[in-house]
Each structure stands twice: as structure tokens, then as C-alpha cells.
Amino acid sequence: MNAPLPPDRTRPVFRTEGVTKVYDTGEVKVHALAGVDLELYPGELTVLLGPSGSGKSTLLNILGGLDHVTDGRVWFRERELTALNDRGLTRFRRDHVGFVFQFYNLVPSLTARENVQLVTDVAPDPMDPAEALGLVGLGPRMDHFPAQLSGGEQQRVAIARAIAKRPEVMLCDEPTGALDSRTGVQVLEALRDINDRFGTTTVVITHNAEIRRMAHRVIWFQDGRISRMEVNETRLAPSEIAW
Numbered sequence: 001m002n003a004p005l006p007p008d009r010t011r012p013v014f015r016t017e018g019v020t021k022v023y024d025t026g027e028v029k030v031h032a033l034a035g036v037d038l039e040l041y042p043g044e045l046t047v048l049l050g051p052s053g054s055g056k057s058t059l060l061n062i063l064g065g066l067d068h069v070t071d072g073r074v075w076f077r078e079r080e081l082t083a084l085n086d087r088g089l090t091r092f093r094r095d096h097v098g099f100v101f102q103f104y105n106l107v108p109s110l111t112a113r114e115n116v117q118l119v120t121d122v123a124p125d126p127m128d129p130a131e132a133l134g135l136v137g138l139g140p141r142m143d144h145f146p147a148q149l150s151g152g153e154q155q156r157v158a159i160a161r162a163i164a165k166r167p168e169v170m171l172c173d174e175p176t177g178a179l180d181s182r183t184g185v186q187v188l189e190a191l192r193d194i195n196d197r198f199g200t201t202t203v204v205i206t207h208n209a210e211i212r213r214m215a216h217r218v219i220w221f222q223d224g225r226i227s228r229m230e231v232n233e234t235r236l237a238p239s240e241i242a243w
């Protein structure tokens, strides 16, 4: 494998302009995002940090086409996501985005391979499920059911499911949140490996500040705004990160 190229910062994959999100629950209005201007670049692995409620998940859901902005605009390459209807957003998600959440959302009655196959059956240019599971180190466990796998292994099945459709972006919300540090490191290694191999633009939300050391870029949120950004001159491998 050739050494992965550094992110190309001339042509963003995502661009947001003045994104705000207000949740109006009747009695109270919650300002989840209060004007976010951001660019994310091809091949970049970005870690989002910030206190609980600072807007990280809201932004990730908007980038992934799972939620709508209240104001502002979002582009995926040349396409304006904020101009798409629900059907357009569904197609965007299906064709371009792999999601990984804190809880793995695997179907318990299906094996690892069958869980991945749910996605590969409907994707235009998928990997073989066995290949995707091999990439996350689960080749030998392909025919096991979720209940026969550890939390870290189940999360790696979820990652295999997300990458099997060869998405350009991976959006990961607390992917290690339910895991101990040893299994968490294996999950981060799988994400880093996918990012290195395929140049998949990857966003990882975490509460664990140490994880920022594996990122190309770290973005801090505070009160619905970006409060700080930092490019890592040197990155650590997940195995060098301890928490």
C-alpha cells in the first residue's frame, strides 16, 4: 500500500455557511447550532470535541442528511444539501455516507456477514461483505451472531457495514463511547485504516479528548459554535493512545 496522501485542502468535501439549528419544543427554544462555518477536506480525519450539548451531534446529523438546518447552507462537493428534499437527502445518505453510532444497531437474528449484506444488497458498487469484514479484522467471525461477539467486535461489524458501500464520508458519533479502552483502540484502528486505505473523509465525535491525537484536525465546539480548531503536525496511531 502506498503511504496515504495528506488531505487536499483546496476542494472541500463539505462546506457549511452560517448553519444554525433551533429546536422548538413548544415551551423552550434550544439553539443547538448558532452559526457554524466549516470546511471538511477529502481524506481528512477530523475529531469533534466539546461539552455535552454543544452541538456536535446536531452538526453531524445535518452533514449526513439526517436533519435539516434552521438557517444557513450546506454543500457536499458542488451539491447543496440544504436545497434537497427528503428524497434527495435519502439518496445522498445512501450513496455517499457511512454512519457509525455509539450503539451498533445490528440485527440480532442475522450473522455479521448478513448484517453487512443488508447494505451491500442495495448499494450501487459495494464490496463483498467478506472483504469489508476482513478489513476490520473479523474475517474469521463472519458467521457469528452479534450476541456471540464482544462490544468492540460488534462495533467493527457496524464499521464494516458502513464501509461496504464504499462511502466517501464516514460520520461517527461516539464510536467508542460504549467500549473499554482496549476494544476502543481496535475500533479506532479500523477507522484509521479505512481512512488511510481509501482516503475516506472521516468525522469522529468523542468525549475522550485523547482521541484527538489521531486526527488530522481537531475542532472544538462550545454553545453551538466552533470555539477552536487545531491541525495536528504529528498524529498518533490509535495503539499509542491511552485513556
Ligand SMILES: Nc1ncnc2c1ncn2[C@@H]1O[C@H](COP(=O)(O)OP(=O)(O)OP(=O)(O)O)[C@@H](O)[C@H]1O
Pocket (backbone or CB within 6 Å): 023, 024, 025, 030, 031, 032, 050, 051, 052, 053, 054, 055, 056, 057, 058, 059, 221
Ligand atoms: N430533537 C431535539 N429536540 C430538542 N432539543 C434537542 C434535540 N436534539 C438535540 N437537542 C438539544 O440541542 C443541543 C445540542 O445537542 P447535541 O446533541 O448536538 O450536542 P452534543 O454536543 O452532541 O452533546 P453530547 O456530547 O451530549 O452528545 C442540546 O441542548 C440538546 O439538548
